[in-house]
Amino acid sequence: xxxxxxxxxxxxxxxxxxxxxxxxxxxKNHIKQQQQIAPGRIYKGEDGYETGPALIxxxxxxxxxxxxxxxxxxxxxxxxxxxxxxAQAAAGIQQGKLYAEIMGLKFAYSSNGSxxxxxxxxxxxxxxxxxxxxxxxxxxxxxxxxxxxxxxxPMIFAPYNREIKNADLSIRRPRYYQVAAIEATIDxxxxxxxxxxxxxxTGTGKTFVAMQLAWKLWKPKKTKPRILYLVDRIFLQEQAxxxxxxxxxxxxxxxxxxxxxxxxxxxxxFSLYQGISDRKQAEGIYKxxxxxxxxxxxxxxxxxxxxxxxxxxxxILDHFESAVHIGMTATPKAKDKANxxxxxxxxxxxxxxxxxxxxxxxxxxxxxxxxxKSDVDISGWRPKPGxxxxxxxxxxxxxxxxxxxxxxxxxxxxxxxxxxHLVNHLKETNPYDKTIVFCQDQQxxxxxxTAINALKPIRHPNYCARIVAEERESVRKLLxxxxxxxxxxxxVVVTTSRLxxxxxxxxxxxxxxxxxxMKDIVDFxxxxxxxxxxxxxxxxxxxxxxxxIIDHRDTAKNFSDPEFDGVPDVKIIETWAKGKAKKTKKVNxxxxxxxxGTILTRPIxxxxxxxxxxxxxxxxxxxYVLDSKGDKIYMDELEDHTKKVIRKLFPSKMQLWKLIRxxxxxxxxxxxxxxxxGIDLKLLQKITxxxxxxxxDILVHVAYGDAIIPRKEKVGQIKQSISLKRYTPFARNILxxxxxLYAERGYDQLEEPKELLYMPQIKKIGMPNEIVKEFGNIKxxxxxxxxxxxxxxx
Numbered sequence: 001x002x003x004x005x006x007x008x009x010x011x012x013x014x015x016x017x018x019x020x021x022x023x024x025x026x027x028k029n030h031i032k033q034q035q036q037i038a039p040g041r042i043y044k045g046e047d048g049y050e051t052g053p054a055l056i057x058x059x060x061x062x063x064x065x066x067x068x069x070x071x072x073x074x075x076x077x078x079x080x081x082x083x084x085x086x087a088q089a090a091a092g093i094q095q096g097k098l099y100a101e102i103m104g105l106k107f108a109y110s111s112n113g114s115x116x117x118x119x120x121x122x123x124x125x126x127x128x129x130x131x132x133x134x135x136x137x138x139x140x141x142x143x144x145x146x147x148x149x150x151x152x153x154p155m156i157f158a159p160y161n162r163e164i165k166n167a168d169l170s171i172r173r174p175r176y177y178q179v180a181a182i183e184a185t186i187d188x189x190x191x192x193x194x195x196x197x198x199x200x201x202t203g204t205g206k207t208f209v210a211m212q213l214a215w216k217l218w219k220p221k222k223t224k225p226r227i228l229y230l231v232d233r234i235f236l237q238e239q240a241x242x243x244x245x246x247x248x249x250x251x252x253x254x255x256x257x258x259x260x261x262x263x264x265x266x267x268x269x270f271s272l273y274q275g276i277s278d279r280k281q282a283e284g285i286y287k288x289x290x291x292x293x294x295x296x297x298x299x300x301x302x303x304x305x306x307x308x309x310x311x312x313x314x315x316i317l318d319h320f321e322s323a324v325h326i327g328m329t330a331t332p333k334a335k336d337k338a339n340x341x342x343x344x345x346x347x348x349x350x351x352x353x354x355x356x357x358x359x360x361x362x363x364x365x366x367x368x369x370x371x372x373k374s375d376v377d378i379s380g381w382r383p384k385p386g387x388x389x390x391x392x393x394x395x396x397x398x399x400x401x402x403x404x405x406x407x408x409x410x411x412x413x414x415x416x417x418x419x420x421h422l423v424n425h426l427k428e429t430n431p432y433d434k435t436i437v438f439c440q441d442q443q444x445x446x447x448x449x450t451a452i453n454a455l456k457p458i459r460h461p462n463y464c465a466r467i468v469a470e471e472r473e474s475v476r477k478l479l480x481x482x483x484x485x486x487x488x489x490x491x492v493v494v495t496t497s498r499l500x501x502x503x504x505x506x507x508x509x510x511x512x513x514x515x516x517x518m519k520d521i522v523d524f525x526x527x528x529x530x531x532x533x534x535x536x537x538x539x540x541x542x543x544x545x546x547x548x549i550i551d552h553r554d555t556a557k558n559f560s561d562p563e564f565d566g567v568p569d570v571k572i573i574e575t576w577a578k579g580k581a582k583k584t585k586k587v588n589x590x591x592x593x594x595x596x597g598t599i600l601t602r603p604i605x606x607x608x609x610x611x612x613x614x615x616x617x618x619x620x621x622x623x624y625v626l627d628s629k630g631d632k633i634y635m636d637e638l639e640d641h642t643k644k645v646i647r648k649l650f651p652s653k654m655q656l657w658k659l660i661r662x663x664x665x666x667x668x669x670x671x672x673x674x675x676x677x678g679i680d681l682k683l684l685q686k687i688t689x690x691x692x693x694x695x696x697d698i699l700v701h702v703a704y705g706d707a708i709i710p711r712k713e714k715v716g717q718i719k720q721s722i723s724l725k726r727y728t729p730f731a732r733n734i735l736x737x738x739x740x741l742y743a744e745r746g747y748d749q750l751e752e753p754k755e756l757l758y759m760p761q762i763k764k765i766g767m768p769n770e771i772v773k774e775f776g777n778i779k780x781x782x783x784x785x786x787x788x789x790x791x792x793x794x
Contacts (some may be wrong), residue, residue, distance in 0.1 A: 008113075010083050014058065016113030017081040021061070024132045030062040030073055037103070037176040038361035042534070042545050043675050044368075049545040050672065051362055057099045058092070063139045064157060067150070069220065071157035074183055075176075076138055077107035089115035093126065104180035104351060106142050152190045154220040156183075161215045161247045164208070175363065177353040178209050184350040185213055185326065195325050197302070197346035201355040202330040202529025203364055203505075207243045210298050210328060214268065215247055217296060224251070224267045225295035228323075230316070236300055237270050239505065244268060255285065262288050269294075273313050286316050294323045302327030303342045303522060330529055331522045355525070355532065364532040367547045370425070371556045374417055374616045377402045381411060381611070389609030402553065403517050406444040410610045415444075417616040418515050418552055419451035422493070425511070425550065431457040434483070435493045435511035438527055442468040443607075445495040448515065452493055465491040469498075486535055486542040507535035508544045515552045524558040638679070638687050639702050645677050646703035653704045660696045660793050667696075695746060696793065715743040718791050727784070730766075731774040735788060737761055742792070753785040754778075 014033065021031055038055040058081040062073035078100045080092025089112045096108035097119055108119045109132065119126045122144055133141070140147075148156060164172040174182065181198050188196055200206050214227050229244070231237045237254075244252060253266035255276055262285075263269075278284040297320055299313065317325055327346045358364030380402075383395045390412070400409050418437075426433060437452070439445040445466045452464040467483070482488045486508045497516070512531045518524045531547035549556075650656040659670060671681065681695040690698050690708070697708040718724070718739060724732050738756055757768035765771070775781040 008083065010081075013083045013113045014081045017059065017079060017111045020111065020113070020116070021059070021079070021132055025134045025136075026061060026132070027135075030064060030135065032060040032062065034058065035060055037099070038363060040362045041360050042362055042366055043672070044366065044546050050675075052676075055099070055361060057096070060103075061135075061138070063135050065139075065153050067153055067157075069154040069157075070159050071154070072159040074157060075103060075105055075179070076135075076142060077105055077109065078103070079109040079111060079132075082110060082112055084112050086112065086115045088112070089128070090117040090126070093117050093119055097121075102180075102357065103176050104184055107138060146191055148190060155216060156186055156190060158216040158220045160212055161219075163246045164211070164243070172208070174208070174212055175205070177351075177357075177361075178205055178212070181209055181351040181353065182213050182216065186216055188350055189217070189324055193324075195327070195346045197327045197329070197343070197349045199329055199331070199349040199352040201353055201358045201364065201532065202526065203532040203534075204353055204358055206300070206328050206330070207240050210240065210300070210326075211243045211247060213326070214244070214296070214298065218248075218251075218267060226266075226293060227268050227296045227298065228255075228294045228320070229268070229270045229298045229300070230273050230313070231270075231300045232273055232304055232313075233301075234272060237272055240300065241270055244270075264289070264293070273316060276316065277313075278315060284315070286319055289320075291319055292322045294320050296324045296326060298326045298328065300328050301330075302346065303329045303331045331525055355529070358532065363534065365534050365545055365547055367528075367531060367549060369549045369551060369556055371551045371554075372418075372421060373554070374414060374552075376411065376414055376616050377405075377552070377554075381405075381409075383611070387611075390612050391610055393609040395609045395611070406440040406447070406515070407517075408608055410444075410447065410608055411616070412447075412610060412612040413614055413616045415447050416451050418513070419448060419455055421552075422511075422513055422550065423452065423455045423457060425548075426492075427457050429548075430510075432489055432492055433510040434506060434508045435513060436506070436509060436530060437493065437495045437513040438516040439495055439497050440516050441497050442466075442470055444515075445497050448495045452495070456493075458492065460490055460492075462490040464493040464495065466495045468496055486537060487539065505533065506530065507533050508542055509533070510544060510547050511550065512547065513550045513552070514555050517553050518555045518558070524555055527555075638684060641677075642679050642684060642699065642702050645674070645679060646699055649673075650703075653700065653706070656700060656703070657793065660700075661790050694792065711746065712743045714792060715739045718788070721791065723787065723791055728774055731771075731784070734762065734765065734771055734774070735784060737765070738785070739788065742788075753782045756785070 018031060018033065022028065034056055036054050036056045037060075039051055040054040041052040043050050043052060057078050059079035060075050061077040061079060063076040064071055064073035078096045080096040080099075082088070082092040084091045090110050091112075092110035093108060096110055100106070100108040100119075100121065106121045108121075110117045116129050116132060117126065118129045120141075122141070160174055162171050162173075166172050177200070181200060185196050185198060198206070198209065200209065210229065214229075218224055218227065229237075229240050231240065241252070241254070248268045251267040253263040253269050255263075255269055255271035276285040297317065299317075302313075325346070327342065329342065331342075355364060359366050381400045383397060385397070387395055389395055395409070405411055405414060422435065422437065426435070437445070437448050439448050445468055449464050449466040456463040462482070465483070483491055483494055484506045509531045512527065514527060516527075518527065528549065531549070533544070535542060535544040537543040646656065650659070659666060674681065681699075684698055684702070685691045685693065685695055688698060688702065690701075692710040692712070693701075693708050694711055694714070697706075700706045701708045719736055724735060727735065741756075741759070741761065754768075756762060757771055762771065772778050772781050775784055
């Protein structure tokens with residue numbers, strides 16, 4: 001008999017599925033219904049930021065063993081509930097498989113409350129089953145052939161630490177992918193795997209994962225294991241120590257350089273590998289610890305040499321060979337030697353969380369790219385016969401190219417050009433947007449800091465600062481207390497070479513300027529990763545949902561590399577020729593930034609030739625957005641793309657007009673759909689040079705060729721129409737002011753009728769409740785606004 005559920009609601013189907021689970025001994029607190037695992041992708045809208053659909057499985061099943069030890073349930077399967085006939089009971093299996101796969105689970109189910117379809121990742125088999133398995137049955141199946149013993153369970157199901165708090169003082173709970181990474185690692189450790197690799201994109205909380213992993217390895221044991229946390233940068237060590245401090249407190253110690261006060265009485269140790277490794281004339285401090293002293297070694301940013309046979313890290317790992325080596329990296333497998341060695345040493349990652357997945361989930365920030373090429377970048381530079389540098393240095397007579405700029409020769413006008421481009425960008429966006437400029441070396445970072453400060457849009461002594469290895473103590477103080485602090489405004493811009501390329505958490509970073517040659521895609525990924533963190537804040541200048549990469553070194557080609565995941569949402573390429581620029585730049589009227597000339601002052605002597613006395617112009621600039629499939633749409637192709645999308649969605653022009661004249665929520669959904677297709681209505685207005693026209697009118701014009709008139713002309717016709725004369729003079733005056741706002745600013749002002757009541761132009765006439773009474777009630781007022789919209793699009 002065919003099961004018919006047409007008359008049942010989705011809620012009733014959910015209840016039936018839940019009952020089927022409970023019948024099979026699934027405890028109610030182990031069935032999580034409609035639990036969000038990710039907030040959804042961030043989209044850059046016209047007036048702010050919006051999120052796409054959140055990731056919310058219908059049911060997540062958890063398993064918890066019945067043992068006399070503290071335990072916490074862990075997810076084991078996904079169940080999708082669908083209101084469909086029996087023949088379509090598998091309708092939710094694909095969605096269930098997607099959720100299960102990203103959560104690292106082995107089972108997915110789809111059910112309509114009557115029939116049940118199962119997918120088993122272990123056997124790669126999909127089949128209809130009579131009933132759900134019990135919790136114990138599913139746990140038994142999940143272990144495959146290598147079963148866990150009863151003694152393993154306290155570690156596998158050890159509760160997570162709940163002492164770390166978020167900024168709002170709520171408990172910081174592991175996200176779904178962090179749980180998946182931790183549990184996958186614990187599982188293979190319990191099964192005696194000695195080398196483990198976790199790959200997680202920058203900004204996804206590797207240090208927090210390391211802390212929770214260490215907690216689950218350490219807490220259940222009566223005889224506490226010893227764990228070494230190994231890093232190659234001091235601020236990575238300090239960051240880890242801060243994260244571990246509250247949970248582990250007195251169990252922690254730092255292995256100090258030169259072996260001062262060797263400590264062996266603690267459980268958790270932190271060290272820079274440079275501080276304990278072998279040196280030319282001294283034996284490494286690590287040898288003061290017996291080879292079996294540590295049970296676990298966590299290697300942060302392990303792609304940087306730990307797996308290299310000749311590397312310093314490798315000697316340390318070889319000495320502590322009996323320990324479990326846990327490598328953590330943000331860099332998926334690539335072609336370069338160091339990266340290949342990492343994967344050869346540690347093996348296949350037990351869990352991978354990519355930049356693309358992080359962006360799709362809404363945990364990482366999308367971004368746009370501006371690729372800038374100056375004329376000298378394209379043509380190269382050659383000295384005139386006998387030409388010497390600014391400070392009298394000899395200049396070899398040869399052709400100098402982009403890779404050599406700011407390494408073996410400094411072209412001051414080019415440095416100033418890059419600085420001017422950034423300052424103009426900040427003026428056009430927000431002069432307080434936190435920005436990192438990656439330079440060729442420390443001297444180049446000094447040059448760039450000097451150039452930016454000469455043009456800075458905000459008068460402040462610390463507007464732009466240099467953070468490099470030469471400034472040890474000041475680096476840590478400046479970085480932690482100021483630049484990385486979301487509530488601190490200064491410094492706004494920081495120039496650096498390598499010091500900030502990895503491991504530094506700067507939640508409000510909104511611009512990354514690349515004026516540094518990137519040797520490989522690993523270096524490029526680490527640099528892009530500086531900007532991927534999202535920062536939610538009620539403070540407008542501290543919130544961050546998007547960032548921009550400004551590329552001066554042709555590194556954007558890495559976006560086309562198949563090994564790069566998480567491509568930019570928007571890209572601009574600027575090309576300027578000598579003479580007249582193709583793109584007009586917006587310049588602050590109070591201080592015009594010159595295209596060429598010399599503005600730099602140099603506080604210290606140069607070791608490479610410095611050249612000045614010529615101008616640098618932009619030679620190339622491109623701008624593209626991505627459609628819903630991730631394909632690039634260049635701005636000169638935007639009209640054709642828009643026409644194709646609109647005609648596909650609306651074969652008839654009247655269908656489009658009908659939607660435009662519908663209720664506001666339908667227009668809002670339509671705009672979101674356009675954004676996902678790479679169509680920004682305000683950008684379309686600019687591209688078609690129709691900023692004075694209605695954005696929806698432009699869509700009809702582009703798709704079907706209809707003639708359009710300016711908004712002001714439309715408003716003039718509406719004011720003279722008989723439609724407004726039926727309102728009282730006071731109400732008519734309100735509607736005319738609203739029409740004037742539309743004429744000046746566009747359709748956005750009409751989307752929220754209630755919000756219009758609080759605009760300054762309206763509030764000075766009367767309070768919202770007084771205005772509404774003139775129309776009758778709030779519904780009558782909203783109907784009046786909807787009537788105006790229909791008149792606009794008549």
